[in-house]
Amino acid sequence: MGGPIETTIELVIESAAFERMVEIIQAPMTQPEIIPTIMPLVVGFVILELYFGKYGHKDSEWTIGLINSLLWIKIAISLILTESMETLPERYLSYGLLVLGFFTAYLNFNHLWRKRIAFSITSEFAAYTYAYLTVILVKTDIPPDFVTFQGSILFLTVIFVAASLIKLAEQTKIAKKSTNLGISK
Numbered sequence: 001m002g003g004p005i006e007t008t009i010e011l012v013i014e015s016a017a018f019e020r021m022v023e024i025i026q027a028p029m030t031q032p033e034i035i036p037t038i039m040p041l042v043v044g045f046v047i048l049e050l051y052f053g054k055y056g057h058k059d060s061e062w063t064i065g066l067i068n069s070l071l072w073i074k075i076a077i078s079l080i081l082t083e084s085m086e087t088l089p090e091r092y093l094s095y096g097l098l099v100l101g102f103f104t105a106y107l108n109f110n111h112l113w114r115k116r117i118a119f120s121i122t123s124e125f126a127a128y129t130y131a132y133l134t135v136i137l138v139k140t141d142i143p144p145d146f147v148t149f150q151g152s153i154l155f156l157t158v159i160f161v162a163a164s165l166i167k168l169a170e171q172t173k174i175a176k177k178s179t180n181l182g183i184s185k
Contacts, residue, residue, distance in 0.1 A: 036081035040074035051109055065108040065118045068127035072101030075131045079138050089144035093134050125163060129156055 002010070012018055028038050044067075051066055076098035085091045104122050107113045120126070133152050137144055 036078050039081075040070075040077045043077075044070040044074060047105065047109070054109075061115065061119060062108055062111055064124070065122035066105055068122040068124060069101050069105035069108055071127050072097050072131060073105065074101075075135060076101055079135065083138055085138075087144075090138045093138055093144070097131070097134050125160065129159055 028035050047070060048066070051063070055062070057063070076094050079085075079094040080098065083090065083094070085094060104118075108118055108122060133155070136142065137148070142148055
């Protein structure tokens with residue numbers, strides 16, 4: 001009989017929890033249909049761990065830009081692995097989003113471009129609306145023509161105005177609360 005450490009290890013290995021952990025690890029191999037969902041999570045996790053290992057948690061703006069770039073990568077990989085990509089515009093949109101994601105992730109990861117440019121291009125607004133439009137254009141029968149381009153610009157404008165009004169309302173609410181509490185900035 002081994003010592004207490006060996007006994008504990010043996011109990012853990014023989015437990016139902018250990019068997020379930022093995023099932024969780026093997027799930028992508030036994031159920032490959034989940035790979036398009038799992039792979040971007042694993043890639044994002046590894047990149048973020050490397051990033052935080054390099055920079056720590058000190059500069060949240062660069063982190064947000066990197067995370068938004070990873071969002072583009074995740075959406076693109078999901079589209080590439082789950083859609084038929086029958087038309088050239090669908091392929092251009094999906095692979096273009098993937099290239100944009102990796103390119104901006106590289107620049108954000110290494111802080112290689114000016115903050116102002118990085119935050120404009122990989123802002124939440126840009127990241128989420130561009131990803132949304134890409135998914136809509138790839139997954140629906142909406143034709144990628146000039147009218148769609150105009151409609152996309154109009155959509156982005158409406159979303160930008162709505163988001164700006166929400167931010168303004170929230171800032172006004174915070175300022176009013178601060179004034180009522182006698183807090184000054």
